[in-house]
Amino acid sequence: MASEVGVVIHNKQVILKDYVIGSPKESDMFVTTGTIQLKLPHGSNGVLVKTLYLSCDPYMRGRMKKPLLPSFVPPFEPGKPLSGYGVAKVLDSTHPEYKEGDLVWGTTGWEEYSLIVAPVVLFKIEHTDVPLSYYTGILGMPGVTAYAGFFEICSPKKGEYVYVSAASGAVGQLVGQLAKSAGCYVVGSAGSKEKVDLLKNKFGFDEAFNYKEEPDLDAALKRYFPEGIDIYFENVGGKMLDAVLLNMRIHGRISVCGMISQYNIENPEGVHNLMMIIGKRVRMEGFVAGDYYHMYTKYLELVIPLIKEGKIIYIEDIAEGLESAPGALVGIFSGRNVGKQLVVVARE
Amino acid sequence: MASEVGVVIHNKQVILKDYVIGSPKESDMFVTTGTIQLKLPHGSNGVLVKTLYLSCDPYMRGRMKKPLLPSFVPPFEPGKPLSGYGVAKVLDSTHPEYKEGDLVWGTTGWEEYSLIVAPVVLFKIEHTDVPLSYYTGILGMPGVTAYAGFFEICSPKKGEYVYVSAASGAVGQLVGQLAKSAGCYVVGSAGSKEKVDLLKNKFGFDEAFNYKEEPDLDAALKRYFPEGIDIYFENVGGKMLDAVLLNMRIHGRISVCGMISQYNIENPEGVHNLMMIIGKRVRMEGFVAGDYYHMYTKYLELVIPLIKEGKIIYIEDIAEGLESAPGALVGIFSGRNVGKQLVVVARE
Known part of the structure; x- marks a missing residue:
């Protein structure tokens, strides 16, 4: 790489046109080609x-919105490349670490080269x-999300009844497997037969169902949880949350990771059954992975052996090339x- | 009392006609007069x-409903006397304790004499x-509710911003004073000028407002909490909760004690801003006083000296006579x- 340092080269980028309303x-x-100088400015404190x-992560939808309220992540800037989590190789560094x-993962630009x-x-x-x-997944932000959101927020006990929505997604598939490893009974929901099959046959969920084929979500949950739900790992919000609230057990816990069903709606749906949390003494807690990165090393020590032994499976949907990134991102919603x-920009 | 034992006497009772829909x-x-034998059956395990x-407690509204779902308290039975918390004197006992x-407080019938x-x-x-x-209040169930709901659920820290709705009520007035004693900044809301004056001038809230005079609750909360809310003690639900969710601070806590604005509505209002709890890492937790009765003695040791020293004030609204009980109960909604x-049935 040394020969490239200082050279100005082409840099393909994914640019946000404008703030997005709706889906x-x-x-x-759009994908465009800019340029980048492959050398860091003198006196800087960064990496190239x-x-x-x-x-491609659901939380990115929030960053496409015109900010009405201060958010825990800043919005994207129209006319600039998107940014998000990625895996990258360090070409130049003025940062001591x-x-x-070095290979790194963390926040980077949606572009071939990023400063x-x-x-x-x-x-x-x-x-x-x-x-x-x-x-980008099990060993990155979604991994920490599943680990912290399940163990830290939900304090699971052996034999408890766990429900995971968006269960075949980046976080859900892992939550289900972690819950099984903790001795819980786990049911997941997803939006296609293919995904439901994965949940049951690949990830080892005890049961799974296609929420799109359930006109009455309350009835579906009662079928899968005749005793009620101890732990709900919330990824979707809206009507599903309302149905879950009717089916929580006393002292149940709801780990609120995301509400993807609401992200493209200007006026989020109302949740009507919140009163249930009083008599049932339910704890609902929102969280973000970033608060738990101090546990990352501990998490790796747990999960890497499980991956190597084949005890945890992780399914990826891989789009090829930066040109495919807009479509891949849109698809998750x-x-x-x-x-x-995820999107492969380059393999090395 | 010995002379009355075994005698059958008149017993005025408050009877629920039928399950209630709406307010x-x-x-x-209706109030009627039955009879009761002032002696316990041989071999029983009870008190007369x-x-x-x-x-008169808000949770009683739930007991007037036809039960659709199993509830943490059983419904009242139409045609039978209501029951609830009360203070009473033991006339006869086959229970060892x-x-x-003895003077006692706990669950009793809405009648002059109760078995x-x-x-x-x-x-x-x-x-x-x-x-x-x-x-019936500060030294009973509402007292434990305020104490546990504030200290156990919210873990307050000195200097935190606390908001209490229904703040002049049985629980709210006490939460505000406990929060002040914990070094918090406390704002309360209530539904009349008289109540707002009480909050500021009797109970020592830092600020108070009449929610009925605030067409925009979000704006009102932003005025009283320019830095946001760390702790919300939730007594009302609905639109107030939605406005609060927009104003919570990072790692805020919501102690969900009740949602009185929703109790008389057949279809509870939707809460639209729940997504806020993710980025702000808010914990919402429902609770019932009954889970904390093991702390009652500890609570009394704290609160009785404060009452005697005049450091905690408790305002009661006292209705005279069992005949006034239906009106008193209806009035709280x-x-x-x-x-x-509360209702005085007899003074000794």
Whole structure:
């Protein structure tokens, strides 16, 4: 790479056209070619990286909105490349913690090469005997999300009844497997027969159902949880949450990871059954993975052996090339992806 | 009392006519005179009490409904006397823990004399140098509710911003004073100028407002909490909760005690801003006082000295006579009461 340093080269980028209202479309973004100087400014404190994999995550929808309220992540800037989690290779560094050749995962631009100034979330990748792309999923932010959201927020006990929505997604598939490893009874829901089959036959959920084929979600949950739900891992919100609230057990816990059914609606649906949390003493707690990154090393020590032994399976939906990134991102909001959606920008 | 034992006497009772739909009315109940034998059946395990004070509590609305779902408290039975918390004097007992002459508080019938079989919640009153009626409020279930709901669920820290709705009620007035004693900044809302004055001038809230005069609750909360809310003690639900969710701070806590604005509605209003709890990492937790009765003695040790020293004030709204009980109970759902609503059935 040394020969490239200082050279100005082409840099393909995914640009957000404007703030998005309603369901995002591929045409809300475009791919263009800019340029980038492959050398960091003198006196800077950053890293220059080559993007390998980009992660498509539901929380990114919030960043496409015109900000009405201050948010925990800043919005994207129209006319600029999107940013998000990714896996990358360091080409140049003026930051003491990173050096040329390091593999990293963390926040990067949706572009072939990215200049990361004062990196906040950027982990050096130490284990390379697992698929590198896993650092967008099971070994990255979604992994910490599943781990912390299940163990830290829900304090599961053996034998408890666990329900996971969006259960074949980047986080859900892992929550289900972690819950099984904790001795829980686990049911997942997803939006297609293919996904339901994965839940039952690949990920080892005890039961699974296609929510699109259930006109009465309350009845469906009563069928799968005749004793009620101890733990709900919430990924979808709206009507599903309302049905779950009717089926929670006393002292149940709801880990609120996301509400993807609401992200493309300007006026979120009302949740009507919140009163249930009083008599049932339910705890609902929102969280973000970033609060738990101090547990990342501990999590890796747990999960990497499980991956290597084949005790945890992780399914990815891989789009090829930066040009496919807008479509891949848009797809997760209609459930087009099967498993963790990511984009390969370059393989090395 | 010995002379009365075994005698059959008249017993005035408040009877529920039928399950109630919508706002309860006085005419949903009627007062009648039955009879009762002032002696416990041989071999029974109960107490026979003379009712002194009856407590009017919002949760009782749920017991007037035809049960669609199993509830944490059983519904009232149409044609039978209501039941609820009260203060009473033991006239006869076949239960080893109670004897004739004991003063008790706990679950009793809405009648002059009541036979309590296998008492579950019935505390002997040990401290009688405070008003006996306080055992329907600050020294009874509402007291434990405020104490546990604030300290156990919210884990307050000095300097935090606390908001209490229905703040002049049986629980709210106490939560505000406990929060002040914990070094918090406390704002309360209520439904009349008189109540707002009480909050500011009697209970020592830092600020208070009349929610009925605020067309935009979000704007009102932003005015009183420019830095946001750390702790919300939830008594009302509905639109207020939606406005609060927009104003919670990161890692805020919502103690869900009740949602009185929703109790008379067949289809509860939707809460639209629940997504806020994700980015703000908010914990919402429902609870019932009954789970914390093991802390009752500890609570009394804290609160009785504060009452005697005048450091905690407790305002009661006292209705005279069992005949006034239906009106007193109905009144709490429209906020007619000022402070803890109770009914004097007899003074000794």
